Amino acid sequence: MEMAELTALLTPDGLRLLDELPPVDSAADVARVVSRLRAAGHSPDLVSAVVGQSRLRARAQAKFGTFAQRMLFTRAGLEQATRLEIAARHAGRFRDAGLTSVADLGCGIGGDAMGLAGIGLRVEAVEADEVTAAIAAYNLAPFGDVVSVRHATAEASDISHVDSVWLDPARRTVGHSETSRTRPEDWSPRLDWVLDLATRTPAGVKLGPGLDRDLIPADVEAQWVSADGSTIELVLWSGALARAGVRRSALVVRGDAAWELTAAADAEDEPRRDLGAYVHEPDGAVIRARLIGEVARALEAGMLDERIAYLTSDAPLTSPFVQSFRVRDVVPADPKALAKTLRDRGIGTLEIKKRGVDVDPAALRTKLKLRGDASATLILTRIGAKRVALLADRVAAS
Structure with a gap:
């Protein structure tokens, strides 16, 4: 705009x-x-x-539910904005740490500031882009004096009078032709400046979930977050906001429910085992946090292949950290033979999942020419050097 x-x-x-x-x-x-x-x-x-x-x-x-109908947006701001229910969870961590005032440096359209102000924290929101700052001021006006919004850069802001900071570096340009800024040194503010600030004051830093793990400092808590099946962000917590003994976390949110897996470090994977009665696909946040081994041990499962994020077990256990599938059969991986197998079984509705194989599910679906009243899930993957296809059924979460 x-x-x-x-x-x-x-x-x-x-x-x-x-x-x-x-x-x-x-x-x-x-x-x-x-x-x-x-x-x-x-x-x-x-x-x-x-x-x-x-x-x-x-x-x-x-992202904002009914609140969206009274808010204003930019395209880039909406793209980067935190979902309101996730922002509220982040805000709760500031409150639980005993912090009362937060500088939201790079507030965008104000989504995170809404979460912070909504639980009574004092928020000083700062935004470098003039149009976005004006939109943030409009969106945050209902919170009254508990929130102030300034058009300024994070680097030039005086934060000596607040006890914590929240940072969401701009990873897209603003205006009508937004583009991604893929290099951390091009973000606003730069990642190195952000991480230096986080060593000096309690901070929450929202980043993309695919951030190079080599850039994560050793003394912060790294929390990957998924919402309704999509891995949406990585948050680095420092100082009083980082929990004692926690360096890796996977927060899985589905609707109003949430589950969290924490560890002091990356978890060691369980050994590979032969295909069992069930295959489990870890949530993306679990994979990013490298906590697959923690989930595997809870499920009494092993890796289907050492290099691919599928687990397998014989026990019919479920977990909020995985999607589970009961294996019907190993079926042909060749498209022509697979199509015949599916037709013989009357499968007309097919969910296709894949890991470790170069397959276009949409193109494969066209080749299969599905018809019939039955449904199933097709899992395409590799076990060692062998490409395998598994016909399975989803197991409902308990």
């Missing part, structure tokens, strides 16, 4: 027009609404702003 669009939007008439707009989902909806608003005499900047915000509000429902 450009400043001219934001200026046009942040008026009583502009906000009223946005709130009255019907859902704008498709390209056809955009064309129709733009034509109608321009014909009604609204300025190009206002039309662009309200249509863009309507589309972003629809997308933001997944």
